[in-house]
Amino acid sequence: MINTMECAMDAQNLISISLRKIHNSRTQRGGIKLHKNLLVSYVLRNAKQLYMNEKYAEIYRMQQYEEVMTVCNEIQELNPLDLAEDIVEASGDCCSHGAGSPLIMEPASVCCALPASNHPAHTPHQQQQLQATAACSAAGLALQSEEVCKETNSAFFRSCCAEAYPVTDCDFSSLSAVHCNKTTVLDLDTHVVTTVESGYLHQDCCAVQCQGAQAPAKKRKFDFGCYAAESEDVPDFTPCKRARFEDFYCPHSEQLDTSNISNLISIFGSGFTGLVSRQADSELSLNGQFCSKQTLASLGAWTRAIVAF
Amino acid sequence: MAGGGGNDVQWCFSQVKGAIDDDVAEADIISTVEFNHSGELLATGDKGGRVVIFQQEPENKSQPQCRGEYNVYSTFQSHEPEFDYLKSLEIEEKINKIRWLPQKNAAQFLLSTNDKTIKLWKISERDKRPEGYNLKEEDGRYRDPTTVTTLRVPVFRPMDLMVEASPRRVFANAHTYHINSISVNSDYETYLSADDLRVNLWHLEITDRSFNIVDIKPANMEELTEVITAAEFHPNQCNTFVYSSSKGTIRLCDMRASALCDKHSKLFEEPEDPSNRSFFSEIISSISDVKFSHNGRYMMTRDYLSVKIWDLNMESRPVETYQVHEYLRSKLCSLYENDCIFDKFECCWNGNDSVVMTGSYNNFFRMFDRGQKKDVTLEASRESSKPRAVLKPRKVCGGGKRKKDEISVDSLDFNKKILHTAWHPQENIIAVATTNNLYIFQDKLN
Numbered sequence: 208m209i210n211t212m213e214c215a216m217d218a219q220n221l222i223s224i225s226l227r228k229i230h231n232s233r234t235q236r237g238g239i240k241l242h243k244n245l246l247v248s249y250v251l252r253n254a255k256q257l258y259m260n261e262k263y264a265e266i267y268r269m270q271q272y273e274e275v276m277t278v279c280n281e282i283q284e285l286n287p288l289d290l291a292e293d294i295v296e297a298s299g300d301c302c303s304h305g306a307g308s309p310l311i312m313e314p315a316s317v318c319c320a321l322p323a324s325n326h327p328a329h330t331p332h333q334q335q336q337l338q339a340t341a342a343c344s345a346a347g348l349a350l351q352s353e354e355v356c357k358e359t360n361s362a363f364f365r366s367c368c369a370e371a372y373p374v375t376d377c378d379f380s381s382l383s384a385v386h387c388n389k390t391t392v393l394d395l396d397t398h399v400v401t402t403v404e405s406g407y408l409h410q411d412c413c414a415v416q417c418q419g420a421q422a423p424a425k426k427r428k429f430d431f432g433c434y435a436a437e438s439e440d441v442p443d444f445t446p447c448k449r450a451r452f453e454d455f456y457c458p459h460s461e462q463l464d465t466s467n468i469s470n471l472i473s474i475f476g477s478g479f480t481g482l483v484s485r486q487a488d489s490e491l492s493l494n495g496q497f498c499s500k501q502t503l504a505s506l507g508a509w510t511r512a513i514v515a516f
Numbered sequence: 517m518a519g520g521g522g523n524d525v526q527w528c529f530s531q532v533k534g535a536i537d538d539d540v541a542e543a544d545i546i547s548t549v550e551f552n553h554s555g556e557l558l559a560t561g562d563k564g565g566r567v568v569i570f571q572q573e574p575e576n577k578s579q580p581q582c583r584g585e586y587n588v589y590s591t592f593q594s595h596e597p598e599f600d601y602l603k604s605l606e607i608e609e610k611i612n613k614i615r616w617l618p619q620k621n622a623a624q625f626l627l628s629t630n631d632k633t634i635k636l637w638k639i640s641e642r643d644k645r646p647e648g649y650n651l652k653e654e655d656g657r658y659r660d661p662t663t664v665t666t667l668r669v670p671v672f673r674p675m676d677l678m679v680e681a682s683p684r685r686v687f688a689n690a691h692t693y694h695i696n697s698i699s700v701n702s703d704y705e706t707y708l709s710a711d712d713l714r715v716n717l718w719h720l721e722i723t724d725r726s727f728n729i730v731d732i733k734p735a736n737m738e739e740l741t742e743v744i745t746a747a748e749f750h751p752n753q754c755n756t757f758v759y760s761s762s763k764g765t766i767r768l769c770d771m772r773a774s775a776l777c778d779k780h781s782k783l784f785e786e787p788e789d790p791s792n793r794s795f796f797s798e799i800i801s802s803i804s805d806v807k808f809s810h811n812g813r814y815m816m817t818r819d820y821l822s823v824k825i826w827d828l829n830m831e832s833r834p835v836e837t838y839q840v841h842e843y844l845r846s847k848l849c850s851l852y853e854n855d856c857i858f859d860k861f862e863c864c865w866n867g868n869d870s871v872v873m874t875g876s877y878n879n880f881f882r883m884f885d886r887g888q889k890k891d892v893t894l895e896a897s898r899e900s901s902k903p904r905a906v907l908k909p910r911k912v913c914g915g916g917k918r919k920k921d922e923i924s925v926d927s928l929d930f931n932k933k934i935l936h937t938a939w940h941p942q943e944n945i946i947a948v949a950t951t952n953n954l955y956i957f958q959d960k961l962n
Binding site: 217218221237245246250252257379 | 606607608610693711741745762795797798799802852
C-alpha cells in the first residue's frame with residue numbers, strides 16, 4: 208500500500224514537481240534523458256492515481272452524504288431503532304466486501320467511511336476498523352494498475368507489468384493546437400474536446416470518438432512519442448523553434464508524435480501558469496469545502512490536461 | 517597480498533588528486549574511474565571529455581612497506597562536444613565509461629565513450645628518438661640536398677619519456693540513445709556497447725559495422741516501460757552477457773542461442789516488498805550498475821538503496837542484499853525534489869570477490885565483507901588526508917538519539933556524492949572519486 212503519509216496534498220506537489228522536471232529536461236545539455244524521464248513519468252502516474260482516487264472518493268462521499276441526508280429526511284417518521292439496525296447491516300456488508308481485497312471498488316470504500324463518522328451506534332473499535340479500512344482502500348485504489356499482475360497474497364513482479372504510464376489512446380492529430388497558447392485536451396468523461404487557452408477553459412463543439420476512452424481512474428499510457436520523435440523521427444524539430452508553432456513541420460507521417468509534442472509544449476508554454484493557478488483552486492477544495500461546480504470544472508480540466516500529457 | 521577482509525583491513529589515506537578548490541569547475545567532475553588489468557594504471561574520465569591516466573611507481577626497494585604512488589602518466593582530450601545538426605541535439609563530451617583492454621604488447625589500449633561515440637585509444641611510450649638524418653636538420657627543417665657531402669646512419673638516442681595517446685579507432689553512429697555501458701569480451705576481439713534501448717556488438721578492428729544483439733524498443737514508443745541501464749560481458753564465457761533494466765531486472769543472454777538476444781536465457785528478479793511501496797518505488801528499484809565477480813559465479817547489482825549479489829544459478833532472488841543507506845528511505849521525497857534520487861551509483865568487487873564496495877553521500881563509501889558479514893562506512897575528505905592516516909569508520913544516525921561521533925541524516929551533504937569507485941585487481945588499493953577529486957586509499961601495511 209502506498210505510504211499513507213503521502214496524502215493527496217503531497218500528490219499535487221509531486222505532480223507539479225514532476226512536470227517541472229520534464230519541462231526542464233527539454234533544455235538540458237545532451238538532449239532528453241530517456242531513462243530519467245521514464246522514471247519521472249512513473250512518479251507522475253503514481254501521484255496522479257492517488258490524487259484522483261482521493262478526489263473521486265471525496266466526490267462520491269459527498270454524493271453519498273447528500274443521498275443519505277435525503278433518505279434521513281424522508282425516514283424521519285420511522286422507528287429510530289429500525290434505522291440503526293439498517294445502517295449497521297449496510298456498513299457490515301460494505302466493509303466485509305471491501306476489507307482485504309486489493310480490487311476494492313470506490314463506492315464500497317466510501318460506504319465504509321460513512322458509517323464510521325455518522326453513526327455513534329458503533330463501538331469505538333468498530334469505528335476504528337472501518338476508518339482503517341477506508342484509509343486502506345483509498346490508498347489501495349492507487350495501486351489498481353499494478354493489481355493487474357498482482358495476486359492477493361502473492362509476490363509482485365515488476366517485469367510482468369507491461370502497462371506503461373497512462374495516456375489516452377486518442378488520436379489528437381486532427382485537433383492539434385495551432386496557437387502556442389492553446390492546449391487541446393480530451394475530456395475522458397464526456398468525450399468532448401476542449402481547448403484551454405492561456406489558462407481559460409473553452410468548450411469545443413466537436414467530440415472525438417476515442418477507442419478505449421474510459422473513466423479517468425482507468426489506465427492510460429504515457430506518450431513517449433515525443434521522445435522517439437526527438438531522437439529518431441523528427442529531424443526538423445529544433446529547440447529554437449519550440450515557441451513558434453507555425454514553423455513546426457514534420458515531413459514524416461508521424462503526426463501523432465508531432466501533435467503530442469505540440470500539446471506538451473503548449474502545456475508548458477502557457478498551461479503551466481494555468482496549472483499552478485488551478486492548483487490553488489484545488490487546494491481550496493481539499494480543505495473540505497464543498498466544491499462548487501466551477502471549481503470542479505477547473506479541477507477536472509487540470510486533471511484531464513495531465514492525462515492528455 | 518590479495519584483497520582481503522573489509523573490517524580486518526585498516527584503510528589509510530594514500531593520495532588525493534585534483535584541485536583543492538571548493539568551487540568545482542563542471543568540466544573537472546570525475547565521471548568514471550577504472551584500473552587496468554594489472555593495476556599499474558588508473559584511468560579517470562571527466563565531464564570535460566578528458567582522460568587522465570595515473571601510473572603506479574615501482575615499489576621502492578628501500579621501503580618495501582610502501583606501495584608505489586600513482587602519478588600522472590598521460591592526459592588527453594578524448595571527446596569533444598558535438599552538435600548533431602540533423603536532430604538539433606548537443607552531444608555532451610562527458611566520458612561515461614572507460615574500459616581497458618588486456619595488454620598485448622608494449623602499448624596500452626583503452627576504450628572510452630561519451631553518449632554517442634566510442635573511441636579506442638593507444639597509449640604508448642617513447643623514450644628514444646632518431647638522430648642524425650641526412651636530409652633533415654635536427655629541428656626538422658629540410659636540408660638542401662646539394663649541401664650533403666657525407667652520409668651517416670641515423671641512430672636512436674635516449675630522450676625524456678614521452679607518453680603519447682592516439683585514437684586508433686572511432687566507433688560512431690551506432691547509437692540513437694545515450695550510451696551507458698561498454699564491456700570488453702573475454703575473447704579480446706569484441707566488445708559491447710549499450711544505450712537505453714539497444715545493445716550492440718563490435719569487433720575492435722572494425723568501425724563501420726556493429727551488430728545489434730538486443731533491442732527493447734517497443735513498436736510504439738508510448739508503450740515504453742523500461743530501459744537498459746547497464747550491460748557487461750561475462751568474465752570468462754565469451755558468449756554470455758547480462759543487461760540490467762530500470763525495472764530492477766537483470767537478463768542474462770547467450771549469444772549462441774540466436775543472433776538477436778531479445779529473448780533472455782535467464783531473468784533475475786526479486787519480487788517487490790509490498791510494505792515498501794511508495795511513489796518512488798520504480799525509481800529506487802532501477803539498477804544503476806551491474807558487475808560480474810572475477811570468478812564469474814556471481815554478479816552484483818546496485819540500485820538506489822542497496823547492493824545485491826546474485827548467484828548466476830538462481831534467478832528468483834539475490835543470495836545477499838546489503839543496505840547502503842536505508843536511512844534515506846524516508847527522505848525519498850526530498851531526494852526526488854533535488855534530483856539526488858536519480859544518482860547512478862556504481863559498485864565494485866575486490867580482487868578475490870570477498871568484499872564489495874559502493875559509494876554514498878557526504879563523501880561516504882561503504883564496504884561489505886561477504887565472508888565476515890561485516891560492513892564499514894568510510895569517508896573521503898581532505899580532513900582525513902594526512903599521509904598514511906587511518907580512516908575512522910563513520911556512522912549515520914537514522915533517527916532518534918544521536919550518539920557521539922554519529923552524523924545525523926539531516927546533516928548529510930547530498931552534493932558530496934561518491935558515484936565511482938574502483939578496486940585494484942590484486943592489492944588492497946582503492947580509488948574513490950568525489951566530485952572533482954580522486955582519493956587513493958590502501959590498507960595499512962605493518
